[in-house]
Amino acid sequence: MLARIIQFLVVLAASTIGLTIFHANANPDVKSASLTPAVGKVKGLNIVVTGGSSGIAYEAIHKFVERGATVYLTSRSPDRAREAATRINEEAKTKECPMGYGDPVGTAVGLGLDLTDGTSIDAFTKSLSLALGDEKLDILVLNAGMVYPSDFQGEYSVTLAENAPPVDRQIAANHLGHFKLVSNLKPKLTESRIIMTTSVSHWLGTSFAEDGVTGAVPQNAGPWPVREAYSPPEVFGLYGASKLQNVLFAFALQRRLPDSTVVLFTPGFCSTKIGNSDRAEGLFNVLDWIPFTNTAKQGGDMLLASAKVSKEESTGKILFPYWLAEGAGDYLGNGLLRGMFHNFIQELLLQKFSQSRVYASPAKSIAYDVTLQDKLWEWSEKSVTPA
Numbered sequence: 238m239l240a241r242i243i244q245f246l247v248v249l250a251a252s253t254i255g256l257t258i259f260h261a262n263a264n265p266d267v268k269s270a271s272l273t274p275a276v277g278k279v280k281g282l283n284i285v286v287t288g289g290s291s292g293i294a295y296e297a298i299h300k301f302v303e304r305g306a307t308v309y310l311t312s313r314s315p316d317r318a319r320e321a322a323t324r325i326n327e328e329a330k331t332k333e334c335p336m337g338y339g340d341p342v343g344t345a346v347g348l349g350l351d352l353t354d355g356t357s358i359d360a361f362t363k364s365l366s367l368a369l370g371d372e373k374l375d376i377l378v379l380n381a382g383m384v385y386p387s388d389f390q391g392e393y394s395v396t397l398a399e400n401a402p403p404v405d406r407q408i409a410a411n412h413l414g415h416f417k418l419v420s421n422l423k424p425k426l427t428e429s430r431i432i433m434t435t436s437v438s439h440w441l442g443t444s445f446a447e448d449g450v451t452g453a454v455p456q457n458a459g460p461w462p463v464r465e466a467y468s469p470p471e472v473f474g475l476y477g478a479s480k481l482q483n484v485l486f487a488f489a490l491q492r493r494l495p496d497s498t499v500v501l502f503t504p505g506f507c508s509t510k511i512g513n514s515d516r517a518e519g520l521f522n523v524l525d526w527i528p529f530t531n532t533a534k535q536g537g538d539m540l541l542a543s544a545k546v547s548k549e550e551s552t553g554k555i556l557f558p559y560w561l562a563e564g565a566g567d568y569l570g571n572g573l574l575r576g577m578f579h580n581f582i583q584e585l586l587l588q589k590f591s592q593s594r595v596y597a598s599p600a601k602s603i604a605y606d607v608t609l610q611d612k613l614w615e616w617s618e619k620s621v622t623p624a
């Protein structure tokens with residue numbers, strides 16, 4: 238039986254790739270480009286990275302610090318943030334300085350930030366503003382993100398504004414909290430680079446909330462459907478919606494901050510602590526045992542590439558660590574089926590075969606809908622309290 242399933246998957250993958258090679262670049266407006274991954278010069282820059290206590294960002298921050306940047310990294314737990322910063326600073330001291338980057342004079346600073354809590358976002362903004370003084374923020378990485386662990390115990394609903402309806406925690410952590418953070422930090426964002434960590438799962442998000450779960454924007458004024466418990470497909474659908482929100486938000490933000498550069502990337506499928514309720518260092522991680530996952534460090538390399546890539550190369554695209562079969566849309570549509578193809582066939586099974594490059598590829602086509610982008614913006618404004 239297993240052999241038959243594997244045979245089916247291989248044939249499906251091979252035939253889809255074959256078909257898509259002939260139909261690549263089906264979206265005439267946004268073409269893919271293959272870029273060379275590299276770490277840029279960051280010496281002396283102020284960088285904020287949300288969710289730097291583990292995973293892909295934790296790995297990338299090492300390189301920023303080794304090359305002389307001041308990095309403010311965050312965790313929901315101030316202790317975890319400080320411990321991660323201490324480890325990074327200690328390790329940076331032991332590294333040989335790469336040619337041409339000068340002495341490693343960078344520092345990591347750990348701060349508490351819970352993106353599902355408006356008070357925490359405001360407190361973080363105050364601490365950061367004090368630390369920055371008159372200086373601007375050079376790079377803001379909106380990276381923190383979550384998927385409900387299977388043993389999730391907490392509240393599914395949270396409120397980010399006093400009179401706003403409750404929202405789902407994944408939507409709050411992955412999108413709304415970042416929206417509020419950007420609003421708070423706007424005075425510090427001048428000719429800055431804003432990097433957002435999205436996912437190929439954004440294909441699973443839709444523009445309507447008929448199924449009550451996957452909508453990118455709520456269609457009515459009522460609360461986001463907040464349940465007692467979610468089934469795994471619902472959790473993943475919500476995750477996809479939050480990642481589509483990242484893309485819509487990024488494109489809308491680029492229009493509103495034309496002098497800044499907004500870059501979207503996905504790390505690919507990486508073995509990190511995502512979806513794991515245990516946040517302690519070095520414990521068993523089920524993702525380590527799934528074949529074809531990339532390491533957290535490989536995912537971190539995508540973040541580093543996002544700090545370097547030019548505005549021309551990245552605008553209106555998502556950086557992927559693998560070649561994206563754009564033509565798949567001709568056969569699979571632009572919805573769930575295509576999302577599953579990209580998630581489960583291309584990423585889960587095939588990302589290893591093209592991982593040494595960075596590809597700038599189009600997002601799901603509804604992400605380019607300016608009306609939808611603005612609708613999400615308006616809903617987000619109503620759902621958070623300004624600082």
Ligand SMILES: NC(=O)c1ccc[n+]([C@@H]2O[C@H](COP(=O)([O-])OP(=O)(O)OC[C@H]3O[C@@H](n4cnc5c(N)ncnc54)[C@H](OP(=O)(O)O)[C@@H]3O)[C@@H](O)[C@H]2O)c1
Nearest residue numbers: 288290292293312313352381382410436506507509510511
């Ligand atoms: N791993 C993958 O395969 C994959 C694929 C595509 C996209 N991504 C995206 O990559 C990003 C980073 O995830 P990762 O894979 O590196 O997972 P990770 O190891 O779990 O890291 C997630 C980070 O986000 C922080 N975080 C979680 N919930 C938060 C909240 N409510 N408020 C503030 N911070 C919060 C965590 O900090 P604490 O737990 O210490 O608070 C941690 O530092 C996410 O946006 C994820 O969606 C990952």
